[in-house]
Amino acid sequence: MSVKQKEKKPLHLAKMNIKKGDTVLIITGKDKGKEGTVSRALPQVNKVIVEGLNIAKKHVRPQGQTRQGGIIEKAMPLHVSNVMLKCTECNEPTRVGHERRPMGADQKLRPVRICKHCGKAIEDRMRSS
Numbered sequence: 001m002s003v004k005q006k007e008k009k010p011l012h013l014a015k016m017n018i019k020k021g022d023t024v025l026i027i028t029g030k031d032k033g034k035e036g037t038v039s040r041a042l043p044q045v046n047k048v049i050v051e052g053l054n055i056a057k058k059h060v061r062p063q064g065q066t067r068q069g070g071i072i073e074k075a076m077p078l079h080v081s082n083v084m085l086k087c088t089e090c091n092e093p094t095r096v097g098h099e100r101r102p103m104g105a106d107q108k109l110r111p112v113r114i115c116k117h118c119g120k121a122i123e124d125r126m127r128s129s
């Protein structure tokens with residue numbers, strides 16, 4: 001008897017508009033109105049970790065010799081819908097579009113994120129240039 005193999009669900013890698021190194025504005029929650037730098041992007045869950053924001057305090061017990069007990073502060077992931085990307089050109093929080101534009105030294109057409117505000121390409125700080 002052959003059992004039909006369950007098809008593996010493709011890992012949904014939704015393209016996020018927000019990447020590591022971006023400056024974002026938090027638009028909901030307790031850190032609403034604050035800005036920070038994305039220290040980690042989690043595309044699988046559509047979340048980002050913003051440096052120093054959305055901090056959860058966690059009480060931990062001492063564990064062996066490696067960890068001291070006490071309170072640790074940890075930046076919790078925020079859903080991308082709760083943050084807005086700040087444009088590197090006009091410095092406004094904006095929605096993001098996608099286009100192919102000539103970029104870099106060779107002016108090759110590359111997919112870039114476009115600020116809906118000023119229409120300029122948003123810089124990808126983590127991309128080596």
Ligand SMILES: [Zn+2]
Nearest residue numbers: 087090115118
């Ligand atoms: Zn802009």
